[in-house]
Amino acid sequence: MSIRYWNKEIETMPMEDLRHLRDKKIQHIIKLCYDKVPFYREHMDKSKLKPSDIKNYDDLQKIPMWGKPELRKGQAQKPPYGPFISEGTIIAEVAGSTGTTGKPTYQIWSHEDMDRAVDILARDCVMGGMKPGDVAYQCYPMGFARGYHWGLIACRACEKVGAGFVAAGVGIDINDRIDFIIETKPNCYIGPVRLALTYGKLLQDKGVESPFEKLTVAGDLGPIEVPRMRERFKAVHPKGEVFTLYAGTETSTVSVFECTEHVGHHVWFDSLALELVDPSTGERVSPEERGEAIINNLILEGMPVVRYSMGDILDSYDDNPEVCGCGRTHGRLRGGMAGRTKDIVNVAGVEILPKDVENAV
Structure with missing residues (x-):
């Protein structure tokens, strides 16, 4: 039995209502930050800001951006x-x-944060075609591993959807993994991009067709958006449909995910207020322009993330798109990740990123 939506009311909500919902959540998280988090209270006080000054998405621009240096310090x-x-x-x-x-650096979640993160990822999984009865081969670490904390969240999301999972994690010999995949034939994959390609190639070398029909991959959002990489996936996972996402330790929830239309990534307005800004000026860019990702997580309350600079350059973000062919109404990120701010090279007045080179060769 397939499921088209996890939360149809939210996923297909009219844009005007979504904007109102997002603004209410912005007001809530800003008040929580000011009232309960010492860093944000001091951060806003320096700019003579009070929670009442931040009423909507546009007002977020009043709060100075901050990022990894301040977090580390x-x-x-x-x-x-x-x-x-x-x-x-x-x-x-x-x-x-x-x-x-x-x-x-460290990020923490409260129990309520975890529940909300699991629910959002369950929504993503359903949007990516997962259904009750599927079995997912989950390849993110289950224990402490720097940079990857999605293992437990992913397994809980599969359970919530009604799918089974194999908690493969890390530390298992690659040949044992391949034998397990051949014998048990899980039909979904959740894990790093390059590991999925490695599995596909090793299965191919053994003369076995990959059983994966749905592959949710992360870790290299930029490269997978290069058409040649999509072709490589199809070559080793001929039955597989690939879904990519954008997330990081600091984003804490997977609120940017690709749908079956494959025309960009939906940005859930009820969990994330995403901004793209010019890294030189800090001003928001137009929907057609690249910009640095600024994260405003609307559901993380244990360690809130507001006006946080990710250092990632994303291709473009339409905050007011047409309704998608899948029926969803939320914002849409197009083109994926172009690179990081530290990777920008200026050539004859033109800013070049690694993705531009990959697309050209």
Whole structure:
């Protein structure tokens, strides 16, 4: 039995109502940040801002952006989590960043945060074709591993949908994994992009067709949006339909996910107020322009994330799109991740990113 929507009322809500809902959630999270999180209280006080000054999506621009340097500094001064946790929060899960840009940082979730994150990922899974009775081969680590904390959330989301899962995690010999896939034939895959390609190639080398029909992949959103990479997936997973997402340790929920129309990624207005800004000026860009991702998580309350600069350059974001062919009404990210701000190279006045080179060759 297939499921078209996880929460039809929210997923197909008229845009005017969605905007109103998003604004109400913005007001709630900003008040919580100011009242309960020392960092945000000080951050807003420096700009002489009160919660009453932030009434809607546009008002978010009044709050100064911040990012990894401030997070790292705050956690170093007040280890391990810094002044970023809501007063009274009971911690349910802790995850660490990869540390690729410096000392790793930490993110925490309350029990309520985890429940909300699982529900959003269940919505994503259904949008990506998962249904009761499916079996997902879940390849994200289940224990502490820097940069990946999605394993437990993914397994719980599968359960919520009514699908089974194999908690493959990490630390298992690759040949044993391949034998397991051949014998049990899970039809869904959740895990890193390049691992999915490796599995497909190893199955092919054994003369076995990949059993995966739905592949939810993350970790390299930019490369997978290059057409040649899609072709590589089709070559090793001939029955597979690939769905990509955008997320990070700091985003904390998977609120940007691809639907079956494959014309971009839906951005859930009820859980994320996404902004794209010019990294040079901090001003919002037009819907057709690339910009740096600024995250405003609307459902994370244990360690809220508001006006947080991800350092990622995304291709374009339409905050007021036409209704998608899948029937969903939320914002739409097109083209995926182009690179990171640190990767920008100026060539004769033109800003070039790795994705531009990949598309050209």
